[in-house]
Amino acid sequence: MSTQSGQSPRHSSSPAIPREHTSLEQIQVKLVEALHEMQKATEAPVPNLRDSIRFVQKALTLVGDADDSTEVGPVDWAAFAVLLHDRRLAAKMSQEVLAEKVDVTATTIRNIESQRRRPGRGLMLKLLAVPELDLRVSDIELDAEQSHGAAWTPTSWFAPKYDPVAMVSDMVEVLNGEGGQVEQTLLYFDPRSAADWMATCNSATYAASYRTNLPFAPIAKHVAAHVGGHMLRVNALGCGDGKAEVMLVDHLQRALPRTNKLELFLLDISHVLLNAAHKHAVETLPTIPVLTVHGNFHELPRYAMLTQPRERCRRLYTLLGFTLVNLKEEVRFFRDTLSCCAPGDLFLCDVLFAYAPPERPDDICRKDPALQSPVRESHAAWLGGPLRRYCRDLADIEFSIALDTNCPVPGSYGLDFIATTKMHNGLPSRRFSILRSRRYDPKKLADSLASVGWHPEVTIPYGQSSDGHPTMALMLFRKR
Numbered sequence: 232m233s234t235q236s237g238q239s240p241r242h243s244s245s246p247a248i249p250r251e252h253t254s255l256e257q258i259q260v261k262l263v264e265a266l267h268e269m270q271k272a273t274e275a276p277v278p279n280l281r282d283s284i285r286f287v288q289k290a291l292t293l294v295g296d297a298d299d300s301t302e303v304g305p306v307d308w309a310a311f312a313v314l315l316h317d318r319r320l321a322a323k324m325s326q327e328v329l330a331e332k333v334d335v336t337a338t339t340i341r342n343i344e345s346q347r348r349r350p351g352r353g354l355m356l357k358l359l360a361v362p363e364l365d366l367r368v369s370d371i372e373l374d375a376e377q378s379h380g381a382a383w384t385p386t387s388w389f390a391p392k393y394d395p396v397a398m399v400s401d402m403v404e405v406l407n408g409e410g411g412q413v414e415q416t417l418l419y420f421d422p423r424s425a426a427d428w429m430a431t432c433n434s435a436t437y438a439a440s441y442r443t444n445l446p447f448a449p450i451a452k453h454v455a456a457h458v459g460g461h462m463l464r465v466n467a468l469g470c471g472d473g474k475a476e477v478m479l480v481d482h483l484q485r486a487l488p489r490t491n492k493l494e495l496f497l498l499d500i501s502h503v504l505l506n507a508a509h510k511h512a513v514e515t516l517p518t519i520p521v522l523t524v525h526g527n528f529h530e531l532p533r534y535a536m537l538t539q540p541r542e543r544c545r546r547l548y549t550l551l552g553f554t555l556v557n558l559k560e561e562v563r564f565f566r567d568t569l570s571c572c573a574p575g576d577l578f579l580c581d582v583l584f585a586y587a588p589p590e591r592p593d594d595i596c597r598k599d600p601a602l603q604s605p606v607r608e609s610h611a612a613w614l615g616g617p618l619r620r621y622c623r624d625l626a627d628i629e630f631s632i633a634l635d636t637n638c639p640v641p642g643s644y645g646l647d648f649i650a651t652t653k654m655h656n657g658l659p660s661r662r663f664s665i666l667r668s669r670r671y672d673p674k675k676l677a678d679s680l681a682s683v684g685w686h687p688e689v690t691i692p693y694g695q696s697s698d699g700h701p702t703m704a705l706m707l708f709r710k711r
């Protein structure tokens with residue numbers, strides 16, 4: 232048994248004892264090998280074989296006690312969960328009884344069988360040593376060919392044109408120009424911007440309003456019913472720090488039958504945020520394969536690992552954190568970029584509701600709370616960061632919000648965050664449109680996307696305005 236995780240690309244090409252193993256681990260490996268050989272020899276005329284197997288199992292239990300922090304692997308964890316469950320039932324043993332035999336709680340056994348937890352090395356050795364389970368080393372370890380693949384499973388992929396250095400140079404050029412519209416992606420990819428964005432959207436007020444109340448449970452049920460026996464891959468576009476997406480996958484893993492394979496692919500243009508998202512995902516969802524894709528969601532059709540295979544696999548694309556707004560023309564994105572999606576694929580996004588139709592700007596100004604109060608301090612720190620760091624001769628920044636009633640989706644309007652810069656050395660001030668936000672009429676958005684082949688499956692409103700109405704919704708669409 233090697234100590235490699237199936238997901239991490241730590242390098243060791245054979246399951247033999249790696250050099251860094253401690254003497255305790257060497258003993259464990261030797262005992263496992265002995266048990267393996269004995270289990271293979273049950274048909275052969277070896278004297279006292281059953282007793283010998285029992286003694287080796289006992290020894291394994293004793294040495295297994297010493298260490299439960301290291302992972303074993305490569306192991307097909309989904310198959311192991313099913314196997315453990317089936318063997319326990321075949322042995323007519325409750326989770327409580329098995330738990331007692333291996334000195335853990337029944338919850339631990341339940342979590343392993345439902346793939347919410349992986350047994351560490353010590354516990355795995357103890358499970359191998361329970362005679363009633365009749366677990367064999369060969370039942371658990373992948374064979375050489377499979378294990379080679381699993382041991383080297385990549386966790387990250389870079390799009391061919393992905394170039395953060397060029398993106399930063401471009402940003403510096405834009406911020407030293409005469410003003411204009413700043414590409415939305417610029418607000419996330421330098422490390423300071425990424426940290427400021429994480430601070431603002433994990434602040435108590437923001438999290439309470441937008442992050443912790445997302446109605447993922449009913450969405451997960453709906454997705455599970457749609458997926459049937461297919462495997463499900465969640466393609467999280469613009470995943471940021473991945474907090475919302477991981478919450479969603481956690482719900483999905485509860486809603487799907489244990490036998491359904493579930494994978495999470497995280498895509499973002501910001502390396503820093505993608506790194507944070509990956510760390511959070513593998514810590515929170517230890518049994519789910521997680522892959523990061525460094526790229527641009529406008530180039531989705533080039534990323535075959537996200538869109539293939541079409542058979543026996545359903546994909547759920549997500550664009551959470553109100554990122555729909557990053558698309559200049561939402562309907563074109565669905566019609567053109569997402570033409571690479573397969574019929575039956577799903578798309579989930581969250582949207583903010585319009586407070587009045589775009590034809591009634593006075594009502595919007597009166598009702599929309601964002602237009603009643605100044606830009607939040609943490610927001611201003613995040614939005615002003617790139618200007619403060621890269622704009623030469625900058626003296627000060629003033630923020631304001633402008634209403635845009637000429638948005639492409641019927642019934643929607645935009646709020647543009649404007650940064651007006653005051654400059655040193657007598658330079659004229661500049662106006663940068665630094666961030667967009669949009670509000671939608673969900674019915675009109677659904678109709679627009681239906682007209683380009685994305686059927687609205689379900690809309691779940693949530694949040695609450697001061698007059699008790701929901702302020703936003705999760706919207707799930709299916710490709711026809």
Ligand SMILES: C[S@@+](CC[C@H](N)C(=O)[O-])C[C@H]1O[C@@H](n2cnc3c(N)ncnc32)[C@H](O)[C@@H]1O
Nearest residue numbers: 416419469470471475499500501527528551552
């Ligand atoms: C508003 S944040 C939302 C993050 C996350 N989904 C959430 O729910 O909190 C938008 C994210 O999309 C990413 N992003 C923006 N434009 C992108 C693009 N064209 N391609 C890939 N990622 C992009 C940003 O880097 C950022 O992480």
